[in-house]
Structure formats: C-alpha cells, structure tokens
Amino acid sequence: MQPERIPLIEFKNVSKHYDSHAAVSELNLTIYRGEFFVLVGGSGSGKSTTLRMINALTEPTDGNVYFNGRRIKDYDIRPLRHRIGYVLQQIALFPTMTVAQNIELMPDILGWGKAERKARINELLELVGLPPAQYRRRYPHELSGGEQQRVGILRAIAAKPDILLMDEPFSALDPLARASLQETVSLIHKKLGTTIVFVTHDMGEALKLACRIGVMQHGRLLQVATPQDIQNHPADDYVRSLFSAAQTNDNAASVIAAFTQLDETEKAEVRAALALGITRDA
Numbered sequence: 001m002q003p004e005r006i007p008l009i010e011f012k013n014v015s016k017h018y019d020s021h022a023a024v025s026e027l028n029l030t031i032y033r034g035e036f037f038v039l040v041g042g043s044g045s046g047k048s049t050t051l052r053m054i055n056a057l058t059e060p061t062d063g064n065v066y067f068n069g070r071r072i073k074d075y076d077i078r079p080l081r082h083r084i085g086y087v088l089q090q091i092a093l094f095p096t097m098t099v100a101q102n103i104e105l106m107p108d109i110l111g112w113g114k115a116e117r118k119a120r121i122n123e124l125l126e127l128v129g130l131p132p133a134q135y136r137r138r139y140p141h142e143l144s145g146g147e148q149q150r151v152g153i154l155r156a157i158a159a160k161p162d163i164l165l166m167d168e169p170f171s172a173l174d175p176l177a178r179a180s181l182q183e184t185v186s187l188i189h190k191k192l193g194t195t196i197v198f199v200t201h202d203m204g205e206a207l208k209l210a211c212r213i214g215v216m217q218h219g220r221l222l223q224v225a226t227p228q229d230i231q232n233h234p235a236d237d238y239v240r241s242l243f244s245a246a247q248t249n250d251n252a253a254s255v256i257a258a259f260t261q262l263d264e265t266e267k268a269e270v271r272a273a274l275a276l277g278i279t280r281d282a
C-alpha cells in the first residue's frame with residue numbers, strides 16, 4: 001500500500017534527557033497520515049520515550065514534536081489525547097465493565113448518541129472476528145488474553161482517533177495469539193486507514209506489519225526505510241544483526257507451519273526421526 005505523503009507527526013531535533021542520560025537524542029522523523037510505522041530496537045533504546053512524546057506523556061528536553069503541523073506543547077492536552085489511541089502490553093480493560101461498555105468509553109465521553117455508539121461497537125467487533133451477539137455482554141475475565149487485547153485495540157480506535165500508538169502490544173501473548181493479533185492490526189490498518197505507530201523489539205514483527213521501519217539504538221534513530229529496503233540495504237552491522245535474529249525466528253515458525261500440514265502418520269514419522277536423532281546424539 002502506498003501511503004499518502006501528508007505529514008501527521010514530525011519530530012524536529014528532539015532529545016529527551018533524564019539527568020545526564022539521553023533517552024532520545026536529536027531525533028528527526030516524519031510519520032505520514034495513513035502510514036503503519038514501526039519503531040524497532042532493543043530494550044532501553046528509546047522507543048517508548050519516543051512514542052510517549054507523541055501523546056504528551058513525556059515532554060522533550062530539546063526540540064519539538066508536531067501534530068498536524070502544530071507543536072504538541074501548544075495543544076490542550078485532553079482534546080489532543082482524545083484524538084490519540086494508546087495500547088500497551090498490559091491489557092487495561094475495566095474489569096467491572098462489559099466488552100461493549102469498555103469499547104464505547106471514549107465515544108461516550110465525546111458525546112456520541114446511543115444508536116451511533118451501538119453501531120460502532122457492532123462494526124468493530126465484527127471487524128476483528130468477535131461476533132457481537134456473543135461478546136458484547138461478556139466481562140474481561142470471560143475472554144482469553146488475545147481476545148482481551150483485541151477489545152483493548154477496539155477501545156483505542158472506537159472514537160476514530162487520528163493516530164493509534166501501540167507499545168509492544170503483543171509481547172505478553174503466546175505465539176499463536178500473537179500471530180493472530182498481527183493479522184487483526186494489519187486488517188484494521190487496511191480497512192480503516194488508521195495511522196499507526198507501533199513499537200516492538202521484534203524485527204520479524206516489524207517486517208510483517210510496517211509500511212516503514214525506524215531502527216533505534218541508544219536513543220538514536222539508525223535507519224528509516226521500507227521493510228524491503230532495510231533488508232536489502234541495512235545501514236550497519238547492528239541493523240543487519242536484527243535481521244539474522246528475525247530470520248531464525250522465521251525459520252522456526254516455518255518448521256512449525258510445515259509440521260502442522262502433515263497427516264498423523266507423517267507427524268509420527270517426524271517425531272520418531274527427531275527422537276532417534278536425540279538418542280543418537282546423547
């Protein structure tokens with residue numbers, strides 16, 4: 001998909017210091033409307049700090065972040081946050097509220113009518129494969145982890161925000177739920193055209209989801225490129241090393257995928273062969 005090249009978020013010479021430590025250094029980055037932008041990097045590389053400067057949870061020490069051409073610090077924070085969806089790793093659904101009540105929270109705050117809210121809840125639940133008749137009235141504890149995170153995403157996009165920020169949203173899920181949620185968020189991006197900024201430490205996940213990837217290390221942006229360009233022309237050895245790790249994960253995933261395609265006899269043969277190998281090596 002070719003994103004429209006209208007800037008939505010701009011970082012201009014942005015740094016964030018904690019005492020003498022630089023969490024983010026001299027960041028220059030433009031994220032375009034409709035884009036699925038993925039920030040990838042190791043722990044402590046400055047990804048969350050960068051994300052939190054978009055919704056004004058963190059204020060830059062130097063430089064400015066712009067939202068729709070205007071400095072974030074010149075906005076009223078509450079209405080600004082209403083236009084920004086935010087999803088974190090730990091699911092923060094309200095336990096005493098139903099799925100429907102959780103989803104309609106922001107539309108309700110913004111004064112949407114009841115019929116409009118109900119239509120939105122149904123549309124969103126259907127979009128992510130949770131039949132409304134079955135799920136509207138359930139409570140969070142009656143959902144799997146993956147389903148809870150689906151509802152968390154729906155809550156974040158319910159009031160049609162200008163941008164959706166996601167900070168390692170699938171890191172706590174098992175590999176199957178994670179793959180399924182990746183499909184869901186791709187679908188949301190395609191169907192609703194939401195601008196997404198997604199943080200992950202997993203290059204495989206970045207390659208799968210992104211229009212463009214930004215690689216961070218030690219608070220600096222090392223490279224910004226499409227998944228294809230970044231794979232073909234990694235800026236340095238560090239970026240290259242992130243791919244070899246992703247490659248290994250992909251191989252493991254393709255072995256599992258191939259195995260699940262086998263019939264029971266073939267599976268038994270593979271199991272026997274692997275066990276034999278282990279016996280021989282031991």
Ligand SMILES: Nc1ncnc2c1ncn2[C@@H]1O[C@H](COP(=O)(O)OP(=O)(O)O)[C@@H](O)[C@H]1O
Nearest residue numbers: 018022023041042043044045046047048049050
């Ligand atoms: N509130 C804070 N106070 C002090 N140091 C912080 C704070 N938030 C983040 N840092 C530091 O800034 C660096 C970047 O953190 P963060 O953006 O959370 O990284 P990431 O999300 O890539 O793991 C880390 O060294 C972290 O310890």
Ligand SMILES: [Mg+2]
Nearest residue numbers: 047048049167
């Ligand atoms: Mg983080």
